[in-house]
Amino acid sequence: MSEIERHSYDVVVIGAGGAGLRAAIEARARGKRTAIISKSLLGKAHTVMAEGGCAASMGNVNSNDNWMVHFRDTMRGGKFFNNWRMAELHAKEAPDRVWELETYGALFDRTKDGKISQRNFGGHTYPRLAHVGDRTGLELIRTLQQKIVSLQQEDFKATGDYESNIKVFHECTITDLLKTDGVISGAFGYWRGTGGFILFEAPAVVLATGGIGKLFKTTTNSWEYTGDGHALALRAGATLINMEFIQFHPTAMVWPPSVKGILVTESVRGDGGVLTNSEGKRFMFDYIPDVFKEQYATTAEESDRWYTDPDNNRRPPELLPRDEVARAINSEVKAGRGSPHGGVFLDVSSRMPAEVILKKLPSMYHQFKVLADVDITKEPMQVGPTCHYVMGGVEVEPDTASSNISGLFAAGEVAGGMHGSNRLGGNSLSDLLVFGRRAGLGAANYVDGLGARPAVNEADARAAETRALLPFKNEGGENAYTVHLELQQTMNDLVGIIRKGEEIELALKKLEDLAIRTRQVVVEGHREFNPGWHLALDLRNMLLVSMCVAKAALERVESRGGHTRDDYPVMDSDWRHVLLVLSARGEDDVRLRRQEQVPMRPDLLDLFELDELKKYYTGEELGGHRAGTAGESDTA
Amino acid sequence: MSYTAHFRVWRGDSNKGELVDYNVEVNEGEVVLDVIHRLQQTQTGDLAVRWNCKAGKCGSCGAEINGRPRLMCMTRMSIFDKSEALTVTPMRTFPVIRDLVTDVEFNYQKAREIPAFAPPAGVAPGEYRMEQVDVERSQEFRKCIECYLCQNVCHVVRDHEENKPAFAGPRFLMRIAELDMHPLDAADRKRAAQEEHGLGYCNITKCCTEVCPEHIKITDNALIPLKERVVDRKYDPLVWLGSKIFKRTPANA
Numbered sequence: 001m002s003e004i005e006r007h008s009y010d011v012v013v014i015g016a017g018g019a020g021l022r023a024a025i026e027a028r029a030r031g032k033r034t035a036i037i038s039k040s041l042l043g044k045a046h047t048v049m050a051e052g053g054c055a056a057s058m059g060n061v062n063s064n065d066n067w068m069v070h071f072r073d074t075m076r077g078g079k080f081f082n083n084w085r086m087a088e089l090h091a092k093e094a095p096d097r098v099w100e101l102e103t104y105g106a107l108f109d110r111t112k113d114g115k116i117s118q119r120n121f122g123g124h125t126y127p128r129l130a131h132v133g134d135r136t137g138l139e140l141i142r143t144l145q146q147k148i149v150s151l152q153q154e155d156f157k158a159t160g161d162y163e164s165n166i167k168v169f170h171e172c173t174i175t176d177l178l179k180t181d182g183v184i185s186g187a188f189g190y191w192r193g194t195g196g197f198i199l200f201e202a203p204a205v206v207l208a209t210g211g212i213g214k215l216f217k218t219t220t221n222s223w224e225y226t227g228d229g230h231a232l233a234l235r236a237g238a239t240l241i242n243m244e245f246i247q248f249h250p251t252a253m254v255w256p257p258s259v260k261g262i263l264v265t266e267s268v269r270g271d272g273g274v275l276t277n278s279e280g281k282r283f284m285f286d287y288i289p290d291v292f293k294e295q296y297a298t299t300a301e302e303s304d305r306w307y308t309d310p311d312n313n314r315r316p317p318e319l320l321p322r323d324e325v326a327r328a329i330n331s332e333v334k335a336g337r338g339s340p341h342g343g344v345f346l347d348v349s350s351r352m353p354a355e356v357i358l359k360k361l362p363s364m365y366h367q368f369k370v371l372a373d374v375d376i377t378k379e380p381m382q383v384g385p386t387c388h389y390v391m392g393g394v395e396v397e398p399d400t401a402s403s404n405i406s407g408l409f410a411a412g413e414v415a416g417g418m419h420g421s422n423r424l425g426g427n428s429l430s431d432l433l434v435f436g437r438r439a440g441l442g443a444a445n446y447v448d449g450l451g452a453r454p455a456v457n458e459a460d461a462r463a464a465e466t467r468a469l470l471p472f473k474n475e476g477g478e479n480a481y482t483v484h485l486e487l488q489q490t491m492n493d494l495v496g497i498i499r500k501g502e503e504i505e506l507a508l509k510k511l512e513d514l515a516i517r518t519r520q521v522v523v524e525g526h527r528e529f530n531p532g533w534h535l536a537l538d539l540r541n542m543l544l545v546s547m548c549v550a551k552a553a554l555e556r557v558e559s560r561g562g563h564t565r566d567d568y569p570v571m572d573s574d575w576r577h578v579l580l581v582l583s584a585r586g587e588d589d590v591r592l593r594r595q596e597q598v599p600m601r602p603d604l605l606d607l608f609e610l611d612e613l614k615k616y617y618t619g620e621e622l623g624g625h626r627a628g629t630a631g632e633s634d635t636a
Numbered sequence: 637m638s639y640t641a642h643f644r645v646w647r648g649d650s651n652k653g654e655l656v657d658y659n660v661e662v663n664e665g666e667v668v669l670d671v672i673h674r675l676q677q678t679q680t681g682d683l684a685v686r687w688n689c690k691a692g693k694c695g696s697c698g699a700e701i702n703g704r705p706r707l708m709c710m711t712r713m714s715i716f717d718k719s720e721a722l723t724v725t726p727m728r729t730f731p732v733i734r735d736l737v738t739d740v741e742f743n744y745q746k747a748r749e750i751p752a753f754a755p756p757a758g759v760a761p762g763e764y765r766m767e768q769v770d771v772e773r774s775q776e777f778r779k780c781i782e783c784y785l786c787q788n789v790c791h792v793v794r795d796h797e798e799n800k801p802a803f804a805g806p807r808f809l810m811r812i813a814e815l816d817m818h819p820l821d822a823a824d825r826k827r828a829a830q831e832e833h834g835l836g837y838c839n840i841t842k843c844c845t846e847v848c849p850e851h852i853k854i855t856d857n858a859l860i861p862l863k864e865r866v867v868d869r870k871y872d873p874l875v876w877l878g879s880k881i882f883k884r885t886p887a888n889a
Binding site: 104105114117142147162193224255257479531533 | 664689768
């Protein structure tokens with residue numbers, strides 16, 4: 001047994017994307033010594049890839065906007081499956097979180113009167129997304145990173161040590177959370193560079209590890225998105241919810257093969273881009289679902305007028321929530337009306353002058369020019385749906401971001417509930433800020449209220465070490481890449497955008513086989529920056545999370561948001577109030593149970609018209625609505 | 637069309653290393669990073685490479701391809717002659733950790749030495765007002781994805797380890813310019829740029845601009861204007877006269 005490097009902190013934040021950095025800033029502001037642990041270098045986290053913007057009802061472009069409109073849009077986008085308290089907190093606090101970024105030095109695009117400009121996006125009633133061209137995520141992460149630096153500079157002035165209160169451990173991966181007497185006591189991991197092991201003693205851990213895209217073959221997500229936080233939480237005894245809901249972003253590049261899955265921002269549509277099929281038809285008019293009939297234009301003429309006169313025209317159907325657009329594209333391609341490379345056409349070249357495209361969508365221009373030899377100012381892009389985001393995640397208490405394990409918190413994509421069955425574009429960056437802050441605060445308050453700190457059990461640390469070294473001890477197994485590719489193919493083909501009962505059952509069988517092979521994976525070489533070893537350990541997480549997705553997808557026999565069942569194509573009100581909760585059963589199996597959603601607070605329910613709610617809710621659930629109560633008082 | 641390419645990849649650690657030859661399949665439309673990944677998957681599972689987004693947005697996969705600093709994820713194989721060997725080596729200015737992965741800690745240290753944004757006094761959050769035309773200058777520099785190719789190529793430090801302590805490098809001199817041009821930043825940064833962060837070492841050869849994958853005009857738009865501002869401050873006749881007449885040193889001279 002080797003010597004394990006040890007550190008002691010008040011709060012350990014796992015993940016250095018938007019949620020992790022915002023959580024760390026808050027924990028440090030509350031006087032907590034905070035460690036930030038990141039699989040990659042600081043500033044490279046997946047948040048950097050967010051393009052379109054950060055949704056917040058500041059009302060800078062349309063003064064009719066406010067938190068209630070944002071709340072309504074979020075609930076509609078999630079098919080009323082969202083944790084309404086999270087959606088409420090998110091809508092109320094997002095503007096403050098964005099304004100705060102300006103005090104950290106962020107430079108958003110401006111309106112004519114010098115305020116933060118806001119752009120249109122799918123599912124948002126008004127222009128709502130604070131943005132910087134199409135590189136908003138970069139601005140967000142750099143701003144938060146620079147705020148961390150400024151806090152370190154303050155600490156340097158006070159103590160002579162930049163890292164006295166907040167330290168970043170980058171290229172460091174956590175493989176296990178440690179508990180003592182049922183509460184969090186620390187975290188165990190390894191340095192990617194040296195392969196040395198590292199142990200954090202800490203009473204509070206914030207998971208901010210992002211998503212699970214690498215379960216799938218084509219994804220907009222980077223290699224880091226291996227469901228680490230989801231799996232760490234499960235193995236620590238926490239529960240996951242909503243794992244059947246996975247967002248397939250409607251528009252990612254489809255050609256050349258090596259770039260398949262790279263994101264094409266929704267801003268392309270928000271700024272006027274249209275989707276057409278091989279017959280040149282704007283097909284989205286054929287795919288407006290009943291629940292959205294009132295809000296979307298039915299003709300190209302009305303759609304086009306909306307860009308200049310949104311108050312008197314309905315919005316183009318290209319800006320329906322992402323699940324609707326992704327399914328529509330999928331249907332067009334299946335019907336044989338796809339583009340040559342198996343997607344559909346997304347065109348801005350015929351919609352706006354080249355100089356406007358270059359100004360509004362510089363990254364998209366660059367990306368297509370360099371990677372696909374396509375000049376988007378002259379010809380249409382070819383795009384198709386790709387795994388983008390997981391709505392499911394750790395079940396948390398909305399106000400504090402605490403999981404059901406004392407000392408364990410989760411924020412951002414790794415947390416579940418906020419987005420219901422489908423996330424609106426732009427609601428992710430705001431989610432990171434709102435709940436990142438709340439998780440940092442929740443963790444700090446938890447530490448304040450703690451008596452004695454739980455001590456790490458040495459045996460647990462040694463067990464974690466043994467598990468991490470298993471791939472070096474194994475003999476005769478496959479390499480991690482082979483098993484990973486098969487896992488991705490299985491999930492892509494059998495639990496992908498359109499699902500069927502028998503296919504999911506087949507996937508579960510394959511996953512059982514993959515579970516055995518995952519345990520037996522063999523690594524060649526040494527421990528220094530060995531990607532084969534890193535993947536072998538990540539694979540363990542991906543497998544467990546894949547089980548959650550498949551089991552929940554099989555159980556939910558309806559179609560809703562990011563869960564489409566070919567054999568149960570209709571949304572069913574009786575399923576709206578049912579959460580599927582997953583917990584770990586050993587190293588590589590999960591248990592599923594059903595749980596009732598908490599009914600929405602009456603004052604929030606009253607923000608909607610009864611007619612709209614009837615499309616989603618069962619009759620018994622709507623007794624408390626103002627319309628119902630008003631009716632009663634009239635007759636009384 | 638697929639073909640077999642001849643790759644020469646630097647393998648080794650901080651002690652020793654060498655170029656190792658591989659023959660590897662290349663398919664239509666692929667970038668250098670795809671081919672490196674294929675090597676990992678099929679021939680050498682422990683080949684170390686740093687990457688994240690594979691979309692030119694995170695700036696993790698910088699390396700030297702046939703001697704030129706580039707992002708591996710944005711370098712199409714089609715720009716190279718199929719019959720020629722392709723040499724991939726780690727960035728030269730930073731210490732090697734393993735194979736193509738270098739220790740870029742230098743950059744994080746330099747980032748920490750640049751004083752942060754100084755918020756204007758008395759302006760509440762939500763009350764910031766700036767014109768688009770004014771924020772655009774700094775926004776250009778905030779496009780930086782911190783790939784450190786500019787830091788790597790800059791001759792001031794590329795073969796001169798001894799200059800590293802005194803020189804922030806183009807990326808962080810640009811950060812000073814960015815803050816200096818921020819419409820609401822309350823600090824004065826000109827003296828420090830010259831005296832503490834080594835602006836004077838830069839002799840505007842524009843190597844940094846040439847390798848920038850974001851096409852930021854680092855030299856023309858950040859470094860030269862910053863140099864001009866420093867000079868303006870130093871040789872401003874009114875400032876000079878004032879300091880003589882009133883017998884005191886202005887705060888920022």
